[in-house]
Amino acid sequence: MTADFSWVPADNIVDVDLAGEYLRQNFATVLPEWAKRPPFYVMQGGYPQLVCSRYRDVTEVLTDTSRFSTVRPSDPEAARFVKFKPDKFASVETLPQMDGERHARIRRLIAEPFSAPAVARLQGDIDRALDSLVSAIPVNDGVIDLMPGFARELMVVALLDTVLQLDEAQKAVFIRMNRALPLTARVKPGEPFPEEYHSAFAATAAAINDLIATRRAHPGSDLLSQLILTRDGSDVLSDKELFDLIFTFSAAALESTAASMGAIVLTLCRHPHILAQIRQDSALIPAAVEECLRLQGPGYIIVTRYALQDTDIGGVKAPKGIPVYISPQAASYDPERYADPLVFDLQRQNRKILTFGGGIHFCAGSRLARLVLHKGLEKLLARFARLALADKNFVPHYFGAASEAQLSSLPLRVDV
Numbered sequence: 305m306t307a308d309f310s311w312v313p314a315d316n317i318v319d320v321d322l323a324g325e326y327l328r329q330n331f332a333t334v335l336p337e338w339a340k341r342p343p344f345y346v347m348q349g350g351y352p353q354l355v356c357s358r359y360r361d362v363t364e365v366l367t368d369t370s371r372f373s374t375v376r377p378s379d380p381e382a383a384r385f386v387k388f389k390p391d392k393f394a395s396v397e398t399l400p401q402m403d404g405e406r407h408a409r410i411r412r413l414i415a416e417p418f419s420a421p422a423v424a425r426l427q428g429d430i431d432r433a434l435d436s437l438v439s440a441i442p443v444n445d446g447v448i449d450l451m452p453g454f455a456r457e458l459m460v461v462a463l464l465d466t467v468l469q470l471d472e473a474q475k476a477v478f479i480r481m482n483r484a485l486p487l488t489a490r491v492k493p494g495e496p497f498p499e500e501y502h503s504a505f506a507a508t509a510a511a512i513n514d515l516i517a518t519r520r521a522h523p524g525s526d527l528l529s530q531l532i533l534t535r536d537g538s539d540v541l542s543d544k545e546l547f548d549l550i551f552t553f554s555a556a557a558l559e560s561t562a563a564s565m566g567a568i569v570l571t572l573c574r575h576p577h578i579l580a581q582i583r584q585d586s587a588l589i590p591a592a593v594e595e596c597l598r599l600q601g602p603g604y605i606i607v608t609r610y611a612l613q614d615t616d617i618g619g620v621k622a623p624k625g626i627p628v629y630i631s632p633q634a635a636s637y638d639p640e641r642y643a644d645p646l647v648f649d650l651q652r653q654n655r656k657i658l659t660f661g662g663g664i665h666f667c668a669g670s671r672l673a674r675l676v677l678h679k680g681l682e683k684l685l686a687r688f689a690r691l692a693l694a695d696k697n698f699v700p701h702y703f704g705a706a707s708e709a710q711l712s713s714l715p716l717r718v719d720v
C-alpha cells in the first residue's frame with residue numbers, strides 16, 4: 305500500500321538532493337538562505353523528509369528528547385516514512401544510534417576518559433606528536449598542500465598513535481576503514497554497500513577484536529585499556545560495547561577533524577588580518593577557531609532524528625516517524641542568532657556554536673578535537689611565517705561521506 309503524502313504543502317517543498325554533489329559543493333551559498341526560513345520538506349524518492357536550519361529549530365530538535373530521537377519509532381504508522389540516508393556501520397551500534405537509558409549508561413561509562421582532566425593529561429604526548437607532524441610537512445617550491453600534508457594526519461597521530469597507541473599495521477586498517485566510509489554516501493536504503501566497504505570493515509573488525517583481547521590481557525595507559533577498566537558501580541563495558549565504541553570513535557574523529565582543520569585554515573587565509581592578529585597573540589587561537597568553525601564546519605547536515613509523535617517544529621507539521629534532518633551549519637548563519645552572520649568577528653559575544661551538536665548526543669570527543677585543532681594551528685603558524693592561498697582565485701572542491709564537506713586539496717604558499 306502506498307502512503308498518502310498529499311498533506312505535504314507544495315509551497316513548502318524545496319527541490320534539493322540532500323545527498324547530492326550540488327549541495328556539497330555549494331553549501332556556503334545555499335545554507336545562509338536556509339538559515340532564514342522555517343523548516344521545509346524535501347521529497348526523496350517520493351517520501352517527505354523535514355529539514356531544520358534556523359538556530360532555534362535546530363536547538364529544539366537536538367534537545368527535546370521527548371519529541372525527537374535518533375531511534376526510529378517501530379510501529380507501522382511511523383514506517384510510512386523512509387529515510388534516504390543509510391545507517392552506514394553495518395552491525396555496529398554507534399552511540400548516536402541509541403537513546404534513553406541505554407545511551408545514558410554508555411555515556412556514563414566513557415565520561416572519565418573524555419573528561420577535562422583526562423584530556424589535559426594527554427596534552428604533552430599530543431604536543432610531541434604534532435611537533436613531529438608539523439615539522440614533516442613537505443614543501444615543494446614554496447607551496448604545501450595542507451590536506452594530505454597535515455589536516456588528514458592530525459587525528460591519525462593524535463587518536464590512533466597517541467590515544468589508542470596503535471602500531472603501524474593496526475593504524476593502516478583503521479585509516480582504510482575511514483577512507484571507505486564515503487563510499488556509502490550515495491547508497492540508497494536496500495542497496496548493498498560497495499565491496500571495498502565490506503572488505504575494509506572485516507579487516508577492522510578483526511583488528512579491533514584482536515586489540516581488545518591483547519589489552520584485556522595486558523592493560524596499558526591507552527584509551528582502550530581505560531575503557532576496559534572503567535566502571536560505574538559494578539557496571540562495565542562488554543566486548544561488543546568496546547568494539548562498537550572503538551569503531552565509533554575512529555569513524556567520528558578522523559574525517560571530521562581533517563575537514564575542520566581544512567575549513568579553519570581556508571577561512572583564516574580569506575581573513576589575513578585575523579591571521580596576523582592570532583600570530584601576534586596565540587591566546588586568541590581558541591576564539592578564532594570557534595569563529596572559523598561557525599563560518600565553516602566539517603559538514604552541512606548531521607545525523608537524522610525522527611519525530612516520536614505527531615508534532616510541529618516552528619509551526620511546520622512533523623508527523624510521527626518523519627526523518628528530521630538538522631543543519632547546525634545553517635544555524636550558524638541565522639541572523640536572528642548572530643548579528644552579521646557572515647562576518648568574521650573575533651570578539652563575538654555569546655558565540656556558542658552547534659558544530660559539536662547539542663543535547664544528549666553532544667560530541668563526546670569535543671575536548672580532544674578542540675585541543676588538537678588549537679595546538680595544530682599554533683604549531684602550523686610557528687613553522688610557517690607565511691600562509692596564503694597559493695591561488696588567490698582558489699575554488700574549493702569538497703568530498704566526504706553523506707553531508708560531510710572535506711577539502712580535497714588546499715595549496716598554500718609558505719615562502720616569505
Ligand code: HEM
Nearest residue numbers: 399400556557560561564607659660661665667668669673
Ligand atoms: C572537529 C571534530 C569533530 C566534530 C566537528 C564533531 C562533531 C560531532 C557532532 C555534531 C556530533 C553529534 C551527532 C548527533 O547529534 O547526532 C558528534 C557526536 C560524537 N562525536 Fe564528535 N566531532 C568531532 C570529533 C570527535 C572526536 C575526536 C571524537 C572521539 C575521539 C568524537 C566522538 C564522538 C562521539 C562518540 C559522538 C556520539 C555522541 C553520542 O551520540 O552520545 N568526535 N560529534
